[in-house]
Amino acid sequence: MNTETTRSLAEPQFDRSVMRWIMQRIGNPRISIRLWNGDEFPITNERPVACMEIRERRAIFEMLRSPSLGFGESYSQGLIEIHGDLLAFANEVTAVLANKREDGYYGPKLRSLLYAMNRNSLARSKQNVYHHYDLGNDFYKLWLDERLVYTCAYYDTPTATLAEAQVAKLDHVCRKLRLQPGQKVIEAGCGWGALAMHMAEHYGVEVIAYNRSKEQVAFARERAGARNLERLVTFVEDDYRRINERCDAFVSVGMLEHVGLANFKGLGALIKRSLKPDGIGLIHTIGRSFPNKMDPWIVKHIFPGGHAPSLAEMMSIFEPQKISILDVENLRLHYARTCEAWLRNFNAVADQVADMYSEEFVRMWRLYLAGSSAGFESGTLQLYQVVFAPRGNNKVPWTRDHLYAEGPRTH
Amino acid sequence: MNTETTRSLAEPQFDRSVMRWIMQRIGNPRISIRLWNGDEFPITNERPVACMEIRERRAIFEMLRSPSLGFGESYSQGLIEIHGDLLAFANEVTAVLANKREDGYYGPKLRSLLYAMNRNSLARSKQNVYHHYDLGNDFYKLWLDERLVYTCAYYDTPTATLAEAQVAKLDHVCRKLRLQPGQKVIEAGCGWGALAMHMAEHYGVEVIAYNRSKEQVAFARERAGARNLERLVTFVEDDYRRINERCDAFVSVGMLEHVGLANFKGLGALIKRSLKPDGIGLIHTIGRSFPNKMDPWIVKHIFPGGHAPSLAEMMSIFEPQKISILDVENLRLHYARTCEAWLRNFNAVADQVADMYSEEFVRMWRLYLAGSSAGFESGTLQLYQVVFAPRGNNKVPWTRDHLYAEGPRTH
Numbered sequence: 001m002n003t004e005t006t007r008s009l010a011e012p013q014f015d016r017s018v019m020r021w022i023m024q025r026i027g028n029p030r031i032s033i034r035l036w037n038g039d040e041f042p043i044t045n046e047r048p049v050a051c052m053e054i055r056e057r058r059a060i061f062e063m064l065r066s067p068s069l070g071f072g073e074s075y076s077q078g079l080i081e082i083h084g085d086l087l088a089f090a091n092e093v094t095a096v097l098a099n100k101r102e103d104g105y106y107g108p109k110l111r112s113l114l115y116a117m118n119r120n121s122l123a124r125s126k127q128n129v130y131h132h133y134d135l136g137n138d139f140y141k142l143w144l145d146e147r148l149v150y151t152c153a154y155y156d157t158p159t160a161t162l163a164e165a166q167v168a169k170l171d172h173v174c175r176k177l178r179l180q181p182g183q184k185v186i187e188a189g190c191g192w193g194a195l196a197m198h199m200a201e202h203y204g205v206e207v208i209a210y211n212r213s214k215e216q217v218a219f220a221r222e223r224a225g226a227r228n229l230e231r232l233v234t235f236v237e238d239d240y241r242r243i244n245e246r247c248d249a250f251v252s253v254g255m256l257e258h259v260g261l262a263n264f265k266g267l268g269a270l271i272k273r274s275l276k277p278d279g280i281g282l283i284h285t286i287g288r289s290f291p292n293k294m295d296p297w298i299v300k301h302i303f304p305g306g307h308a309p310s311l312a313e314m315m316s317i318f319e320p321q322k323i324s325i326l327d328v329e330n331l332r333l334h335y336a337r338t339c340e341a342w343l344r345n346f347n348a349v350a351d352q353v354a355d356m357y358s359e360e361f362v363r364m365w366r367l368y369l370a371g372s373s374a375g376f377e378s379g380t381l382q383l384y385q386v387v388f389a390p391r392g393n394n395k396v397p398w399t400r401d402h403l404y405a406e407g408p409r410t411h
Numbered sequence: 412m413n414t415e416t417t418r419s420l421a422e423p424q425f426d427r428s429v430m431r432w433i434m435q436r437i438g439n440p441r442i443s444i445r446l447w448n449g450d451e452f453p454i455t456n457e458r459p460v461a462c463m464e465i466r467e468r469r470a471i472f473e474m475l476r477s478p479s480l481g482f483g484e485s486y487s488q489g490l491i492e493i494h495g496d497l498l499a500f501a502n503e504v505t506a507v508l509a510n511k512r513e514d515g516y517y518g519p520k521l522r523s524l525l526y527a528m529n530r531n532s533l534a535r536s537k538q539n540v541y542h543h544y545d546l547g548n549d550f551y552k553l554w555l556d557e558r559l560v561y562t563c564a565y566y567d568t569p570t571a572t573l574a575e576a577q578v579a580k581l582d583h584v585c586r587k588l589r590l591q592p593g594q595k596v597i598e599a600g601c602g603w604g605a606l607a608m609h610m611a612e613h614y615g616v617e618v619i620a621y622n623r624s625k626e627q628v629a630f631a632r633e634r635a636g637a638r639n640l641e642r643l644v645t646f647v648e649d650d651y652r653r654i655n656e657r658c659d660a661f662v663s664v665g666m667l668e669h670v671g672l673a674n675f676k677g678l679g680a681l682i683k684r685s686l687k688p689d690g691i692g693l694i695h696t697i698g699r700s701f702p703n704k705m706d707p708w709i710v711k712h713i714f715p716g717g718h719a720p721s722l723a724e725m726m727s728i729f730e731p732q733k734i735s736i737l738d739v740e741n742l743r744l745h746y747a748r749t750c751e752a753w754l755r756n757f758n759a760v761a762d763q764v765a766d767m768y769s770e771e772f773v774r775m776w777r778l779y780l781a782g783s784s785a786g787f788e789s790g791t792l793q794l795y796q797v798v799f800a801p802r803g804n805n806k807v808p809w810t811r812d813h814l815y816a817e818g819p820r821t822h
Contacts, residue, residue, distance in 0.1 A: 098803065156810055289802050290730040311736055315723035319701040324790055325722055328739035333809055379735055379802035391700050391790035392509065398744055399567055404815035 027096030050084030076364040090374035143345035148192035151254035152335035162341040170198040179203035183248035188240035189255025193220025200232035256285035268317040287382045327387035332376045335383045339373035438507030461495035487775040501785035554756035559603035562665035563746035573752040581609040590614035594659035599651035600666025604631025611643035667696035679728040698793045738798035743787045746794045750784035
């Protein structure tokens with residue numbers, strides 16, 4: 001027997017076995033695997049939702065080395081291709097991973113893949129380290145709604161568009177805070193200022209909004225000027241930890257994910273000293289149904305110090321200050337739909353993004369948005385809106401009727 | 412100088428000082444103190460909300476020894492009398508205690524007074540140990556609503572009566588569970604069966620309701636028979652831990668307080684194995700805004716193994732099972748009003764209760780109901796309704812609109 005022939009026959013068998021082994025550890029998703037030589041095989045007997053093509057053999061070794069980084073980077077670099085619907089693929093893999101018992105040696109490692117998909121795998125390779133929020137307004141303008149709201153929307157009707165659902169979210173938050181004209185509101189982490197402006201314009205409140213990003217603050221000020229809201233809204237280019245005033249309402253949407261568990265107690269103390277005794281507050285954040293660490297690489301390169309907390313972990317903000325929880329709402333399905341809408345918008349401008357950055361960047365973002373949607377769809381990720389008040393505040397609403405009263409949310 | 416005269420002058424001065432010292436440690440409530448000799452003095456410069464009469468000197472020493480037991484027992488035995496509105500007195504003392512920083516040596520001890528007032532002071536003395544739930548249906552029929560609902564009501568309108576608010580609560584719970592005809596519901600701790608019957612009658616579900624109390628179960632079965640609900644509702648006279656079936660909805664109203672922290676994890680495991688993957692559950696419980704131990708005497712004599720948990724503590728039920736929290740609502744102000752309504756009803760039948768038990772029993776219950784109301788009013792106690800589902804359940808409602816839809820809650 002010719003040695004050359006033996007090798008070329010044996011190798012695909014070996015690669016198949018390794019891929020099957022990896023897929024088994026993930027929980028046997030209903031996908032098919034196609035190798036670089038065209039060899040294709042399904043993982044289960046069921047109809048595959050998508051095909052994962054391994055274009056170069058080294059992608060297998062990358063995944064063996066680290067499922068999280070290996071898959072994310074290989075996909076971004078085009079060593080792996082997903083044929084079919086990327087979102088369907090992400091949903092399938094995330095679902096089987098979520099249901100798999102994380103036992104034994106491989107459990108913790110496998111969790112990393114989840115993270116890579118959920119909170120992205122913006123490649124480790126140095127040429128691709130664009131910091132998430134430093135990508136610039138122009139990038140986000142391409143695929144967010146026109147108000148540039150980069151947090152979970154609220155689809156209060158089944159037919160709502162992304163833009164409508166974002167306004168509905170802004171209004172849902174305002175209603176939960178029971179804003180009254182003349183009140184003073186502090187916003188910690190205001191993004192491009194959509195909520196601050198909505199509160200001022202539709203509820204007549206004074207807003208002091210904090211954000212560290214120079215470019216976002218510049219954009220927000222310009223928009224506020226164009227809408228004649230400068231008198232009511234002040235954008236402060238500073239860290240939320242410098243907040244040093246009293247308010248009737250404290251609100252933070254999509255910032256807690258970046259605060260980090262170690263700073264929760266400090267945030268609670270800040271809220272306690274900022275909020276008047278009859279004040280009310282709201283934190284809107286990505287969370288989890290149980291405590292779980294984020295992928296170390298994600299924490300290091302994408303969300304420094306970041307953490308998606310469980311509710312018990314979130315309570316370390318409130319309980320040491322004896323702050324009372326009034327209302328918790330979980331909007332995870334809304335975030336799955338939001339990410340899906342973002343992905344659709346993103347795909348429509350992919351060529352433009354590739355010209356601005358690179359093809360690899362486009363692939364990373366696709367995976368990040370699809371993986372995030374899948375995380376919320378599967379329940380690996382949650383979205384909590386938590387309403388709270390100083391313990392003795394008896395001006396809190398008796399019921400939640402006011403959240404569901406008639407009248408358009410979009411004013 | 413006559414020694415006799417010196418003593419009779421000096422003693423009241425000493426007692427005044429001791430009482431002022433005790434009141435200072437409590438946080439200086441706006442009350443006045445009247446001693447057995449008629450000597451009366453206010454604690455603050457503000458108008459007293461009530462007068463606390465110390466009828467016998469030993470009550471002071473009882474309070475010095477243990478604020479919790481000393482006050483509760485002395486009041487019950489008539490050594491202390493409150494002139495004016497007992498509820499106003501309880502609210503004032505609870506409020507100043509809640510706001511007082513629990514620092515230094517006396518802090519932990521003072522907390523006990525709070526407990527004695529909030530979750531009652533059914534006197535330690537042996538002749539008065541009537542176990543809370545063993546008092547018999549006839550006792551509770553005297554002052555609860557006609558459905559015998561012994562948990563927080565839901566005052567969905569400002570003018571609702573206690574009976575209306577109890578029905579509104581039953582319906583609020585049903586709506587949160589999104590009950591559909593033909594579903595199977597497990598209820599852990601069903602009291603006199605009001606919720607089980609409401610679910611079956613108005614939502615067409617099959618209910619299996621657990622309760623350890625023979626007398627309550629007998630009552631519930633009789634009522635269910637009278638309403639032709641035997642086919643749909645099964646009352647099981649057993650501990651909730653024996654639950655051993657699958658259900659579409661799991662509900663427990665007012666039982667968790669008695670479960671004890673040590674059993675939370677077991678309860679979570681029970682819920683996990685009982686609830687179908689697309690099921691939904693609700694726990695309604697007294698809680699706290701921060702973890703705090705119950706008074707050891709209360710735990711020993713009134714609520715063995717009992718604990719009013721903080722939300723973080725409650726999460727130890729859900730997070731180890733990766734159960735997802737969908738909704739938390741805090742109804743503490745509703746419970747303050749409920750206890751107030753109970754107190755009003757109780758006062759109207761006080762003579763009858765005194766004949767059935769004793770004057771001391773009446774005084775204990777008055778203090779218990781007034782103190783509980785004050786606990787909820789001050790925010791020392793909270794009332795949480797927590798809705799949850801297995802993590803991957805995507806049939807959960809998108810919004811909470813259905814809770815606030817038109818139509819009478821009372822059917």
